[in-house]
Amino acid sequence: DTGVSQNPRHKITKRGQNVTFRCDPISEHNRLYWYRQTLGQGPEFLTYFQNEAQLEKSRLLSDRFSAERPKGSFSTLEIQRTEQGDSAMYLCASSSLGRTATNEKLFFGSGTQLSVL
Amino acid sequence: ELKVEQNPLFLSMQEGKNYTIYCNYSTTSDRLYWYRQDPGKSLESLFVLLSNGAVKQEGRLMASLDTKARLSTLHITAAVHDLSATYFCAVERHMRFGAGTRLTVKP
Numbered sequence: 001d002t003g004v005s006q007n008p009r010h011k012i013t014k015r016g017q018n019v020t021f022r023c024d025p026i027s028e029h030n031r032l033y034w035y036r037q038t039l040g041q042g043p044e045f046l047t048y049f050q051n052e053a054q055l056e057k058s059r060l061l062s063d064r065f066s067a068e069r070p071k072g073s074f075s076t077l078e079i080q081r082t083e084q085g086d087s088a089m090y091l092c093a094s095s096s097l098g099r100t101a102t103n104e105k106l107f108f109g110s111g112t113q114l115s116v117l
Numbered sequence: 118e119l120k121v122e123q124n125p126l127f128l129s130m131q132e133g134k135n136y137t138i139y140c141n142y143s144t145t146s147d148r149l150y151w152y153r154q155d156p157g158k159s160l161e162s163l164f165v166l167l168s169n170g171a172v173k174q175e176g177r178l179m180a181s182l183d184t185k186a187r188l189s190t191l192h193i194t195a196a197v198h199d200l201s202a203t204y205f206c207a208v209e210r211h212m213r214f215g216a217g218t219r220l221t222v223k224p
Contacts, residue, residue, distance in 0.1 A: 033212065042121075042205050042214035043160070091159065093212075105150070105162040106212055 004109035006092050012115045013082055020078045021112045025094030032075050033106065034067055035091040043091055049075060082116045089113050119144050121208050123215035130196050130222055138218045140189040140206035148209035149182050149189045153202045154217070160205065164191075196222045 005024040013019050025032050030051050035043035046065065047057045051072040064082075069075040079086055090113075093106040120143040130136050140149065151163040164173045166182035166189060173180050177200065179192045189206055203217045 035214075040217075040219075042216045043212075045213055093160075105165055106152075106160075106207075107162070108159040110159050 004092055004094050004107050006090075006109035006112050008112055009110065010113045010115075012117065014117050015084060016081055018078065018080045019082055019114065020076055021090055021092075021114075022074060022076050023092030023094075023109060024074045025092070026096075026107055027073075029094035029096045029107070030072065031095045032069055033093045033095075034075070034077050035093065037089045037091055037111070038087075046077070046090075079114075082114075084116045087114055087116045119146075119208060119213050121206060121213050121215040123204075123206060123218050125218060126216060128218055128220045130193070130220070132197055132222055132224055133195050135195065136193050138191040138193070138204055138220075140191070140215055142187050142189075142206075142208045142213075144187075144208075145184070146187075146209040147184060150207040150209075150212065151180050151189070151191055152205045152207060152214075154205065155202050163204075191218075193220075196220075198222050198224065 007022045011019055032049045034046040036046055037043045045058050046061055047067045048055055049069040052069050064080045067077045089111040091108055091111045093108045095106050122141045124139050149166045152160040153163050154160045164180040169184040171182045177194045182189045201222045203219045205214050205217045207214045
């Protein structure tokens, strides 16, 4: 088990382009979260999956953002028509639905740093 | 909507001193989490507090939860430089995070 894996680590794009990020959670984890973090701020919740079902999406999230988890394993986050304000670290985290404190912790990936020029 | 507030946002302490970080949240929650983030790194789980009155300790850090007051504290005892990092609390419902407390421990 290598933990939560995110790709790419860095992405530089021009305004108006589409970008897609991938997250591979810990294999037995059925919950997957996407967050966005800017410098000096706490992680901002974007969306959450339990298995393949997207159970919640932040109201702050524009319709340019979409996330999928088609087989309940890896997930992708796509941003269409990127804007400079989308520049941030995009973090993925996973956890397991269970009764123990250990299972309910979030395990974070290293993130994808997006820079929109 | 759930709000999670931490204070202070910035904390500079000398080695050997004690201090407490506070985390207030606006709606009922039975669970609260503390995370640590080093510069340029991702978040690492520190504590999971599962019920009212829960207290967890590891090394120089001790976390507690008062669900009636909607308050959690992270107490630092005899701080050392290695504790310099940003500390976040997060509340149960889909892990809403506070803004973080950036701790710097100086010799």
